[in-house]
Amino acid sequence: MSEKKKLDLNRVSMPKQEPLVRKKNFSEVALGYTEEQALREASRCIQCKKSSCIDGCPVDIDIPGFIRAISEGNMPEAVRVLKDKNSLPGICGRVCPQETQCEMTCALAKKGAPIAIGRLERYVADWERYHPEIIGQQKNCARFNGKRVAVVGSGPAGLTCAAELAKLGYGVTIFEALHVAGGVLMYGIPEFRLPKDIVQAEANYVRSLSEEIKFDQVIGKIATVDDLLGNGFDAVFLAPGAGAPMFLNIPGENLSGIYSANEFLTRTNLMKAYAFPEYDTPIKVGKEVVVFGGGNVAMDASRCALRLGAGKVYIIYRRSRVEMPARAEERDNAEEEGIVFKLLTNPKRFIGDEQGRVKAVELYEMELGEPDESGRRRPIPKPNTEFIMEIDTAIVALGTRPNPIIPSTTKGLELTRWGTIITDDATGRTSKEGVWCGGDMATGAATVISAMGAGKRAAVDIDAYLQGKS
Amino acid sequence: MYRILDREDLTSEIHLLKIEAPGVARKAQAGQFIIVRIDEKGERIPLTIADWDGKEGSVTIVFMEVGTSTRKLAVLNTGDSIVDFVGPLGRPTEIEQFGTVVCVAGGFAIATIVPIARAMRKAGNRVVSIMGFRTKDLVFWEERLGSVSDELIVTTDDGSYKRKGLVTEPLKELLQETRIGRVIAIGPTVMMKFCSLTTKPFGVKTIVSLNPIMVDGTGMCGCCRVSIGGETKFACVDGPDFDGHEVDWDLLMKRQRTYLDEEKESLELWKKKMAGAIVNE
Ligand SMILES: Cc1cc2nc3c(=O)[nH]c(=O)nc-3n(C[C@H](O)[C@H](O)[C@H](O)COP(=O)(O)OP(=O)(O)OC[C@H]3O[C@@H](n4cnc5c(N)ncnc54)[C@H](O)[C@@H]3O)c2cc1C
Ligand SMILES: Cc1cc2nc3c(=O)[nH]c(=O)nc-3n(C[C@H](O)[C@H](O)[C@H](O)COP(=O)(O)OP(=O)(O)OC[C@H]3O[C@@H](n4cnc5c(N)ncnc54)[C@H](O)[C@@H]3O)c2cc1C
Ligand code: SF4
Ligand code: FES
Numbered sequence: 001m002s003e004k005k006k007l008d009l010n011r012v013s014m015p016k017q018e019p020l021v022r023k024k025n026f027s028e029v030a031l032g033y034t035e036e037q038a039l040r041e042a043s044r045c046i047q048c049k050k051s052s053c054i055d056g057c058p059v060d061i062d063i064p065g066f067i068r069a070i071s072e073g074n075m076p077e078a079v080r081v082l083k084d085k086n087s088l089p090g091i092c093g094r095v096c097p098q099e100t101q102c103e104m105t106c107a108l109a110k111k112g113a114p115i116a117i118g119r120l121e122r123y124v125a126d127w128e129r130y131h132p133e134i135i136g137q138q139k140n141c142a143r144f145n146g147k148r149v150a151v152v153g154s155g156p157a158g159l160t161c162a163a164e165l166a167k168l169g170y171g172v173t174i175f176e177a178l179h180v181a182g183g184v185l186m187y188g189i190p191e192f193r194l195p196k197d198i199v200q201a202e203a204n205y206v207r208s209l210s211e212e213i214k215f216d217q218v219i220g221k222i223a224t225v226d227d228l229l230g231n232g233f234d235a236v237f238l239a240p241g242a243g244a245p246m247f248l249n250i251p252g253e254n255l256s257g258i259y260s261a262n263e264f265l266t267r268t269n270l271m272k273a274y275a276f277p278e279y280d281t282p283i284k285v286g287k288e289v290v291v292f293g294g295g296n297v298a299m300d301a302s303r304c305a306l307r308l309g310a311g312k313v314y315i316i317y318r319r320s321r322v323e324m325p326a327r328a329e330e331r332d333n334a335e336e337e338g339i340v341f342k343l344l345t346n347p348k349r350f351i352g353d354e355q356g357r358v359k360a361v362e363l364y365e366m367e368l369g370e371p372d373e374s375g376r377r378r379p380i381p382k383p384n385t386e387f388i389m390e391i392d393t394a395i396v397a398l399g400t401r402p403n404p405i406i407p408s409t410t411k412g413l414e415l416t417r418w419g420t421i422i423t424d425d426a427t428g429r430t431s432k433e434g435v436w437c438g439g440d441m442a443t444g445a446a447t448v449i450s451a452m453g454a455g456k457r458a459a460v461d462i463d464a465y466l467q468g469k470s
Numbered sequence: 471m472y473r474i475l476d477r478e479d480l481t482s483e484i485h486l487l488k489i490e491a492p493g494v495a496r497k498a499q500a501g502q503f504i505i506v507r508i509d510e511k512g513e514r515i516p517l518t519i520a521d522w523d524g525k526e527g528s529v530t531i532v533f534m535e536v537g538t539s540t541r542k543l544a545v546l547n548t549g550d551s552i553v554d555f556v557g558p559l560g561r562p563t564e565i566e567q568f569g570t571v572v573c574v575a576g577g578f579a580i581a582t583i584v585p586i587a588r589a590m591r592k593a594g595n596r597v598v599s600i601m602g603f604r605t606k607d608l609v610f611w612e613e614r615l616g617s618v619s620d621e622l623i624v625t626t627d628d629g630s631y632k633r634k635g636l637v638t639e640p641l642k643e644l645l646q647e648t649r650i651g652r653v654i655a656i657g658p659t660v661m662m663k664f665c666s667l668t669t670k671p672f673g674v675k676t677i678v679s680l681n682p683i684m685v686d687g688t689g690m691c692g693c694c695r696v697s698i699g700g701e702t703k704f705a706c707v708d709g710p711d712f713d714g715h716e717v718d719w720d721l722l723m724k725r726q727r728t729y730l731d732e733e734k735e736s737l738e739l740w741k742k743k744m745a746g747a748i749v750n751e
Contacts, residue, residue, distance in 0.1 A: 177688055179507060179554045216556040218688055222493045243690040247702070254695055254702060254721055256728040263691035271513060271685070277739045280513040280538055281685075282732035356724025403689050405707070 009113040012041040019336040023306050026191045026274060029333060030094070038123040042070040045115050048107050053117060056105035058453040061085045063102060063117055070120060075131070078124045086121075087163040087206060088156060088452065090129065090198045091185060093122025096449045097327050129201055141209055142169035147466050150175060150233040151210075152219045152406070155183020156448045157439025158239035159206045160455030161462075165237075166209035168463050173233075174210060175217040178270070181207070183241055185448070187270040188262070190300050192307070193330075196269070220405040225413075225435060235434050235462045238421065239455065242440035244403045247396055248292065252350030257284060257358040261293070261301045261397035268304045286392020287311035290361060292347060293397030294324040299334045301395045306337055310393070313339050318346040318366050318379045344368070344379065348386060350394065360390045402441050410435075420444055428458030436462055471551040475528055480610040483535045484578050485544050486520070492527030494519075494557045500585040501563030501679065501711055504529065505687040507554035508542045515539045516684045516706070518582035518656075519558060529557070532581035538736045545744075559687045560710050563589070563677065568651030571595045572644055573619070574637050574665050576602045576657030580611050582679075583656050588618040595651070596620050598644060602637035602661070606630035637661065638668045645672045652677065655714060659723055666714030676714040680705045682725055697721050 015031040016022070022029050033041065045067045053063040062081050069078035082089045098104075098118035106114035147170055151162045154176040162172045180186050181203040185194060207213050219225065219240070228236050245260035247253055259267075264283070267273040271281035289310040291302040294317035302313045315334070317324060320343050324331060335341065344366040351360040365385035368377035402419040414422045414431040421430055423442040430437050438454030440446055476488035494504060503518045521530035535544050546552070563586050571590045575583040580601050591597045599619040603609050604627045616622040623640045624632040633640065644650060645668070653676040655665035662678040669676040682694045682705050689707035696705050697718035703709065 177556070178686070179556075216554050217493070218556060218559065221558055222497055243688075245690070245692045247692065249702075254697060254725070256725050260692040263685060263693045266685055266691055272511075276732065277736045279511045280736060282513075282729045282736070284729065284732070355727070356721065357728075405688065 007046070007108070007111065008044045009108070009111055011044075011113045011116055012037045012119075014116075014119055016333075019338070022192065023303075023337040026307055028195055029192050032126055033119055033123045038070055038120060039073075041116050042067045042120060044108070044113075045071070046107065053102040053106045053115070056102040058101065058449045059085050059456060061102075061121075066124060067115065067117075067120060070124065075124070075127050079128045082121065082124050086452070087160060088202045088448075089121050090125035090202055091156070091194065092449055092452070093118050093120075093125055094194050094198075095185075095189060097447060099328065101449070125198075129198070141167050144171055145169035147171065147234045148173065148211075148232055149235045149237060149462060149466075150228045151237045151239060152225075152228075153177075153183060153239035153241060153439070153441075154181035154203065154213060155239055155241050155439060155451060156185065157241075157441075157451035157455040158183070158237065159203060160452040161237045161239065161436075161438065161459045162210045162455075163206045164456055164459030165462060166206075166211075168459070170463075170466075172210040174207075174213040175219050175223075175228075176213055176215050177218045177240075179215050180270070181213050181215075183239075187266045188297070188300070190265065190269055190304050192303070193300065218405065220409040225406065225410040225432075229434055234466055235436065237428070237455070237458055237462065238406060238430070238435060238437040238441060239439045239451070240403060240406055240441050241451075242400045242402045242420070242445050244401050245396070246398045246401060248347060248398065250347060250349050252352060252358070253396075255350055255352040255358040256356055257286070257392060258350060258394045258396065261291075261297045261395055262400065264301050264395045265297075265304065268308065274304075274308055283308065284393065285310045288389075288391045289313045289393045289395065290389070290391050291315050291395045291397055293317065293399070294319065294326060295397065295399070296326050296330055297399070298395075298397035299326045299330045299339075301397050302339045303334055303337060305393065305395065306339065314342050314389075315339055316342045316345050316347065316363065318344065319376060320344055320368060323376045346379070346381065351388070358391060358394055360388050361394060362386055362388050400440075400445055402444075406441075418444060425454075426457060427461035428454060429461060471553060472555040473551050474546055474548055475526075477546070477548050480532065480581070481608045484532060484581075484608075484610065485535075486530060486532045486581065487543065487546070488528050488530045489552070489555055490527060491529045491555050491557075494529050494555065495522045495524050495527050498522040498529060498558045499562035500565065500589045502558035502560050503687070503710060504531065504555055504557030505559060505684070506531075506543070506552055506556075508539060508546075508552050510553060512542065512553070513539055514554070514556075514685055514687065516559070516681070516687055518579075518679070518710075519585070520581040521585060529555075530581075532578050534578040537733045538740045541737070541740060556687065560706060561708070563654070563679075563711050565589045565593050567594045569595065570648055570650050571597050572641060572650055572653045573597060573599045573615075574602075574641055574653065574655040574657070574661075575599070575615070576637060576661045579656040579679075580615060583654065584611070584615055584618060586654055586656075587615060590654075591618055591620070599623070600625065600637045600640050600644075602626070602657075603631070604628065636664070638664050641665060642668050645669060645674060650674050653714075654678075659719070659726065662714060663717075663719040666717065666719075670715050677711050678714040678717065679710045680712055680717065680722060681710070682722060683728060695725075 066081040103114040273283035366379040428436040439451035699716035
């Protein structure tokens with residue numbers, strides 16, 4: 001072998017459950033690298049001086065650093081480097097869209113074979129979970145500095161902000177509306193893509209750093225933001241996500257058997273309706289299921305429906321495949337499992353039976369016109385193309401918008417016309433003194449890692465503010 | 471965990487639990503509800519706040535045994551705990567001076583209408599309450615509702631106690647005899663529907679407390695959607711109180727029946743478990 005290593009362009013693929021097997025279970029689809037596979041993939045990294053991968057990472061992980069530690073077989077070091085910048089690596093390694101972030105800016109991307117950074121990140125996080133005796137809970141928190149911060153919401157933005165502030169010595173209390181921590185990671189993203197014990201392990205790590213996570217606390221109802229500020233909290237970080245579902249607003253949409261994706265996924269993932277009647281929450285799926293939308297949420301809902309026993313599941317999307325906002329990997333997984341894509345198709349109305357259950361949907365075809373504000377070609381209805389499709393269940397996955405409970409009960413918070421809280425992106429500051437915001441509530445529905453980045457930036461600014469003030 | 475401080479059986483099927491929940495007790499207002507999850511495998515079900523005590527830090531709920539969750543609740547005793555108790559949710563009932571207010575209640579709602587009648591009276595209204603039961607054995611809280619009303623009318627379907635007939639009959643008479651500023655009707659869906667139909671020709675605004683199936687109770691799932699004057703609303707955040715003349719009752723009743731088969735299956739399993747538990751003792 002020559003001194004200079006030859007470029008290895010064989011990306012190590014991810015072992016997965018076979019489509020025919022996995023479509024019948026809720027176990028994780030991607031199985032994770034073996035040690036040998038991880039070493040092989042890590043050794044492909046050429047350790048660039050100007051590591052362009054880091055430019056693509058919203059939380060500035062020292063990517064070549066942790067990859068080097070893997071290839072040197074120093075796993076505790078890999079964990080340390082990774083966790084230095086990311087307190088939820090087992091989650092990010094699984095659900096971040098690396099193909100548009102670090103893997104897109106990786107030097108080897110130009111050769112069509114970027115390092116599989118996400119898969120390696122996952123490998124390191126999983127290694128840590130299997131070796132708690134080696135790492136232990138790395139709790140290097142500063143001593144309590146006498147100041148308290150309330151964090152509202154325990155999704156990725158809230159958890160990250162809480163962890164960062166706790167490390168700096170703040171007394172952090174997280175207020176969560178639901179009965180578990182994790183936000184969308186628990187109620188939205190399904191078990192087969194993100195096992196819930198991993199979310200809980202990472203949430204428990206944050207919990208071990210902070211003072212407390214209080215569940216069943218709907219802020220705006222049991223206490224307002226002003227109540228928090230008046231009762232011993234020096235600052236409030238708002239991270240309640242964008243949880244309110246959007247509907248199609250077409251006739252028949254309130255028939256039974258028509259779910260928002262939020263309801264369908266919450267029943268399935270959070271309430272474990274897939275284990276009904278052992279668990280008390282029911283869900284109805286039937287034989288023919290249609291899912292409206294083209295994003296990750298639509299993919300997740302359709303793949304859940306399949307696993308709950310649906311005979312045939314269709315994704316109905318009004319644009320074409322290239323405009324689908326879902327991650328390519330998840331779209332391909334869905335197709336492999338047998339989900340049928342009906343593209344350039346839109347619903348007109350739902351038709352019910354005498355019991356008020358949905359029995360059919362009227363659809364029509366679309367075609368693509370000129371690009372719209374989003375840069376994607378605008379879909380336009382094709383006249384006289386209506387047709388009826390018989391269905392048992394419909395799931396509407398059109399996206400979500402902010403829940404007004406907090407804004408409507410907090411004086412002095414300025415909102416955008418979409419209902420998101422106006423927030424300075426660099427600091428997370430809102431128009432209200434002592435109140436910061438981040439994650440989907442500030443940006444509208446986005447990604448796990450962008451929510452985490454916002455949580456981090458807010459923690460830095462809250463610290464600066466509270467120190468300056470003292 | 472939320473501890474049960476007290477339990478009382480109001481009838482053989484209607485029970486009262488007083489729960490330790492200081493945060494909820496501090497903020498509760500008449501007409502709001504809470505969501506409970508009884509155990510780790512439980513579903514989330516909404517129940518109206520029937521009473522609260524800020525000093526003691528307690529919230530009282532009154533419920534009727536219908537399916538698995540309410541039966542699971544019914545076997546709990548003082549000192550036991552439930553895993554989740556979320557609230558206070560929903561908008562409070564609009565309390566203002568309307569003149570004469572008629573409060574109509576049936577079934578478990580006799581208990582939940584008490585704080586509303588109390589608040590209406592405190593706001594300077596003359597409160598006439600009508601409570602309806604199927605039969606004499608099911609009558610409860612006659613005195614309690616009476617103590618917060620200026621006038622109380624009790625009906626039984628079979629005439630075994632006080633006035634025979636449905637609540638809509640005395641309601642209609644009142645509407646014919648006096649000027650009524652507002653009607654509040656809470657109880658089984660059919661009862662609320664017929665009260666609304668009764669008041670409609672008189673043009674008296676009638677507030678009903680809708681009870682669609684819910685999951686989160688915070689506006690996140692859309693399971694609780696109801697149609698009000700042709701517009702879709704989420705009962706958990708936009709309600710549960712709505713103008714009874716605007717409600718699409720047919721839709722509400724159909725949506726309530728979405729899981730009839732599953733509810734039956736779940737109840738069978740629970741009954742089997744309970745039978746097993748008794749055998750094992
Ligand atoms: C089905 C689905 C799949 C997705 N897949 C991906 C993916 O593969 N990759 C990716 O990067 N992103 C994905 N996303 C998007 C991503 O999950 C979100 O962008 C991210 O979770 C936002 O984080 P957050 O912390 O802002 O809010 P959330 O995760 O929404 O958490 C907010 C938390 O606040 C709580 N809360 C809300 N209101 C209150 C209140 N009033 N008081 C107290 N607590 C409150 C909520 O219960 C929740 O726990 C997906 C989203 C969905 C719905
Ligand atoms: C805002 C609101 C306030 C309520 N207040 C009271 C109260 O104070 N006392 C009382 O006895 N009942 C109340 N209810 C009704 C109560 O929630 C249901 O009786 C209970 O959920 C039934 O659960 P189950 O498992 O015992 O019965 P199941 O056998 O599961 O269901 C019986 C019927 O109850 C309804 N139901 C089932 N699941 C739910 C759910 N998750 N949410 C709502 N309804 C459901 C359905 O229509 C169903 O057909 C209220 C409902 C709402 C929406
Ligand atoms: S850009 Fe790619 S090859 Fe270079 S250090 Fe980062 S991961 Fe390794
Ligand atoms: S119960 Fe989920 S939105 Fe009302």
